[in-house]
Amino acid sequence: MRILTYVFETSLSFSCPVTDHSFVLRCLPKSANTQTVMDAQIFTSPRASLAEQEDGFGNRIIVGYLPQEHGSFNFYTTGHVMVACDLAGETPCHPMFVQPTRLTGATAEMATFAREVVGAVGGCALAQGTGEGGNLPRCAGGGGVLAQVRALCEAVHARFSYVPGATSTATTAAEAFGCETGVCQDYAHVMISLCRSLGIPARYVTGLMVGHGATHAWVEVHDGRRWCGFDPTNNNEIDDRYMMFATGRDFEDCPIECGIFRGAAVQTQEVSASLGDATSQNQPDQYLTF
Secondary structure (H helix, E strand, O other): OEEEEEEEEEEEEEEEEEEEEEEEEOOOOOOOOOEEEEEEEEEEEOOOEEEEEEOOOOOEEEEEEEOOOEEEEEEEEEEEEEEOHHHOOOOOOOHHHHOOOOOOOOOHHHHHHHHHHHHOOOOOOEEEEEEOOEEEEEEOOHHHHHHHHHHHHHHHHHHOEEOOOOOOOOOOHHHHHHHOEEOHHHHHHHHHHHHHHOOOOEEEEEEEEOOOOOOEEEEEEEOOOOEEEEEOOOOEEOOOOEEEEEEEOOHHHOOOEEEEEEOOOOEEEEEEEEEEEOOOOOOOOOOEEO
16 A cells, blocks of 8 residues: 655746636546545646546546636646555456547457467456446456456557557557557557457556656456456556546546637647655656656
């Protein structure tokens, strides 16, 4: 168990002033089976009318509106979260996390690749498990599922080269799998696609990792009892160094920021992030801008 302290800031700049700016933010951590939010605050500049809500995936969202003319928009959030992955309890799973999405559909080549990878650790016998929302096809035996997912995580990590700028937020898992390059979002989408092709429920997670100066993305799979996390970018199983902001079927369900405004401006963005261990005197914080 760790208590993590985080700081997250995003600065949006517009090439000319804009008005009637409506936005949705997913930059507040949520309490889940692996973490408990102790405190969290959010500030914006210019000051905006804000309201906290919850989306269909249980993520905390901040909705706001800036009617006045402005040339930039900044939001800043900070707080403390207690993370205890080893103490995670049972959680339900909805059948939608087995279904492909626009970003996570698997090609025949990907499905074959997934079967070959898990073949070395045993086949995936499908059973009918009852989850939230009805009958959920899943792999029988949580231990067997996790062994297969570990193999898939390692295989995605080995296959890919981390190349910033090679892909975009619209890149699909199939496209990333074909070019074998991308960033954490692509690693996560490909792994989700491979898992779902085998009938293993998988979801997308966005958040922060200790020692990284930017947002990160990873994967959670449901083993029949609870959600378990894997980071294919770093070939890690998720532990107490990770703090989640939001979860969804893919990136499109949980972007950190999205919005619309009136004006012909071009938007540019800068992000800075810090996540440190408040339970340790040797905090490995980084504060980077990109």
